[in-house]
Amino acid sequence: MTTEATLLGWQAWATLGVIIIMIVALAREIARPDLILIGSLALLLISGILEPAEALSGFSNQAVFTVGALFVVAAGVQRTQAINFTDTFFASDKKSITGTLFRLMGMTSVSSAFLNNTPIVAMMIPRVQSIASKLGISPSKLLIPLSYAAIVGGIITLIGTSTNIIVSGMLAERGYAEFSFFEITWIGLPAAIIVILYFATIGHRLLPEGKIQNETDNEGSGVHSFQFELKVPEHSKLVNKTVKDAGLRALKQAFLTHIRRGKHIIGPIGPDDLIQKNDILTFYGDPSVIDQFLADSSLTRVIEMSAEAKMMPLYEAVLAPTSPLIGKTLKESGFREKYQGVVLAIHRQDEEMKGALGSIPLKPGDLLLIEAKKGFDALWNSEKNQFYLVAPRERESLPVSEKSGIAIGILLLLILTMVSGLIPIVTAAIAGAIAMLVTGCVKRSEAGQAVNMPVLIVIGCAIGIGLAVEKTGLAEVAAMHMLSASSGFGPIAALAAIYIITNVLTEIITNNAAAVLMVPIAIAASVSMGIDPHAAAITVAVAASASFLTPIGYQTNLMVMGAGGYKYTDYFKAGLPVTLIMMTVTVYISWLFWG
DSSP states (O other), rough: OGGGSSSOOOHHHHHHHHHHHHHHHHHHHHHHHHHHHHHHHHHHHTSSEEESSHHTGGGHHHHHHEEEEEHHHHHHEEEEETTTTHHHHOOOOOOOOOHHHHHHHHHHHHHHHSOOOHHHHHHHHHHHHHHHHHOOOOOOHHHHHHHHHHHHHHTSSTOOOOHHHHHHHHHHHTOOOOOOOOTHHHHHHHHHHHHHHHHHHHHHGSSOOOOOOOOOTTTTTOOOEEEEEEEOOOOTTTTTTTTTTTOOOOOEEEEEEEEEEEEEOOSSOOTTOBTTTTOEEEEEEOOOOHHHHTTTSBBBBBBBOOOOGTTTOOOEEEEEEEEEETTTTHHHHTHHHHSEEEEEEEOOOOOOOOOOOGGSBBBBOOEEEEOOTTTTHHTTTTTTOOOOEEEEEEHHHOOTTTTHHHHHHHHHHHHHHHTSSSSSSSHHHHHHHHHHHHTSSSOOHHHHHHHHHHHHHHHHHHHHHHHHHHTTTTTHHHHHHHHTTTTHHHHHHHHHHHHHHHHHHHHSOOOOHHHHHHHHHHHHHHHHTSSSSHHHHHHHHHHOOOSSSSTSSSSSHHHHHHHTOOOOHHHHHHHHHHHHHHHHHHHEEEEEEEE
């Protein structure tokens, strides 16, 4: 590396400025990640730092098409409920948290090695809560391990996470060999085993001791408690009955907290209180009770809906701090008109909510149970300034489809094809997606919804931005300073520096963006150190995916937050040892095998 390399031109300084603005914007969540990256790429294009072909090169990258196709493959497996066989695997009468964690984390890691981990965690949450209820274990002891196992599992194979595919593609673009299917397994597998052993023996003791639900408390689901309201219609069989006679005193899944009658609030509720027509009943507990009452027409929704609109899909949405809903009530925000959905219930961690559901000011982290048309999650998941996460919530457990065997067969054939190397990985992924469509494992409309366009846009834009980092000499200078800071400590220290910087970035911005920004720097550093660029690239890939310290660093962490009743500090307490484990394993094995 020459001295002249340190003399940056205006293009490098401008690129650095754009990146700093982008990181700040992503950290403060002032807009959706894809919009922020589009804006950043546009600045580099308009300023002339990137030519149009260079700026748009990321969208022709095979990683974009590979990840998009794998979204469809995962949707086919999810739609057919093909992984429901795990229910038998988890079945056990032994109330051992160690054994339960071994089975849970082991199965989740293996599944996440070959499938998108987000739908796996979404499908596993209610199963894990049910298992916890049966075994007398607090769900808080199992749900963070579930998320972490999914994250670590994604590092086991090339297709386990989109980050691996992106980094592999960036290596190929620079003239180096791509990752083989199991190359990253040398790190992912031992890391997964150590993390599972850690949680099964020590780690679960650092997790909060939440409430242990009896199996009858939230029958069949074990979900967290919501506040929700139902109305007594004029001809309800409950009219003029006492609370006890109406069967509302001994509900297993929820309890009646108070009654709103006109402008008056009646509560706390006693067994002899009479129920009158048009009363608004406020419950706290499992909102599955809603469907039970609606089914026999004894109670109705507070908001009247047309017959064809009733019993639409349910979704759980977590409010982001930047959401325009914060501080407003559902009525003030015009939620129904703006979002085309009805909030049936609200869950707020560690705080009792008082008053009518529509008059409760919303707070960051509130979990809303929303009834809306199909596709609500695909529409609003891209609006990270509105909701951290929108996930479907089944009204009842779906049966395994007769096509589940076909879906598993397609997945296995896809894996064998990728491992064999007979055809390019992108070709195999697209063929697998087409097979899911042709066999009916996934419908065309569902395939379109399964493809997460904001993620693909982030990947495409980030690759263009990464090209600017390399083209302007910014990567070379950053690598030089990194090596200078770790000089005298050898390549292990340089790899550790690469890991730490990437890992900090991924906690602040998206994992894919962090990886793309760091790959040019890491490769430049590896060339200067005289080691295989694969060592640095794999270090970046792992560090970008290994987000354990915050609930917002990775979406599966956020998915389990409300269900497990976690606080931000719980993630740091449980995640710091896991982060150190991952860094140690990654840096040492990268140096040992590729250094």
